[in-house]
Amino acid sequence: MEQLLLHLRNLGFTEMESKIMVELATKGQASGYEVAKQLGVSRSNVYAALQRLTQQGYVRCGEGEPARYSVLNPEELSTMISGRIQTSLAYMENEMPRGGPVTPSFYNVEGDRNVLGALIHQLNLAEQEIVVDVWREEATLLRSELEQAELRGVRLLWAFDGDNAVAAPPAWTPLGGKPPRSDGRKFSFVIDRSWCMLGMRYSDGTAQAVVTEHPVMVELLLNHFTQEMVLFELEQDMGAELEQRYGDRYSSIYSKYVMHSEDGQE
Structure with missing residues (x-):
């Protein structure tokens, strides 16, 4: 579990986002209240992270009251994250300023x-x-x-x-x-x-x-x-x-x- 959380953080997710994604993947789907209770953290922090993840497309929000959330399956996550990383790397390589000579250190x-x-x-x-x-x-x-x-x-x-x-x-x-x-x-x-x-x-x-x-x-x-x-x-x-x-x-x-x-x- 710790290794999975570490790699999710390496991919740019916060610690809270990483824990929520693993919890949703384990349960299949859950409400924000259920996730907060399971993780032992405040609901406001969980809902804020869920909103970010939903806006980015990594988490889906179902209809109903209360709303229940689910995370993309591992293959979908991998494809989405890989595509975004490759796009950012290509942009950085082309657009990063190339300054003058650097003094050897x-x-x-x-x-x-x-x-x-x-x-x-x-x-x-x-x-x-x-x-x-x-x-x-x-x-x-x-x-x-x-x-x-x-x-x-x-x-x-x-x-x-x-x-x-x-x-x-x-x-x-x-x-x-x-x-x-x-x-x-x-x-x-x-x-x-x-x-x-x-x-x-x-x-x-x-x-x-x-x-x-x-x-x-x-x-x-x-x-x-x-x-x-x-x-x-x-x-x-x-x-x-x-x-x-x-x-x-x-x-x-x-x-x-x-x-x-x-x-x-x-």
Whole structure:
């Protein structure tokens, strides 16, 4: 019942209208007094809602005293609502003003479903290029959308973390702050060199991401991807020599720039 009421509200009906329509559908027909008594609400509110629903054509008012109301059957309701929504959507698309350029901004997306939903939507809009820097777990979740993009002729550029990953620098420890969560996997996507998402998925199923079309962030992520790929190729060609000279994973180089706090102190 609650799910039905929720979807009716999503279609534009008020909570009162939704409850009245479900009640009428359950009873077949009823007077305004009977509906108000069943719902435990004031008759004036019920009659006002019934008048709106009748004027809109969703509810029929029968002859007699007292008047008895009935709601359209589900198929009729669906056809009527769908037609009106499609008409409004078409009008909005044609008539909505198209203003000047909007300054690129950043916005946050939280929750695994919301993050993946926003990403999948954008992947389906990709026209030329997708730059992907992910762990294999996230790549698996998006396999279908990435394959469809390739079939459309979109170029995919990959950098995988996980097995055979590119050597990554150590994490920067917060200065005097609480250490970051260690169970997360970073990911980034740059689509058509104009839209990007940078985020983290955690082992408990939560996720957070930043989305932007700001050219500076797009360029930073593309440069980071390029550097990873260059480092990967260098490792393939000169891995043993690099490790002999600079140490495993080049820690002697990284240590000059990344300072680790001990008990919150530098």
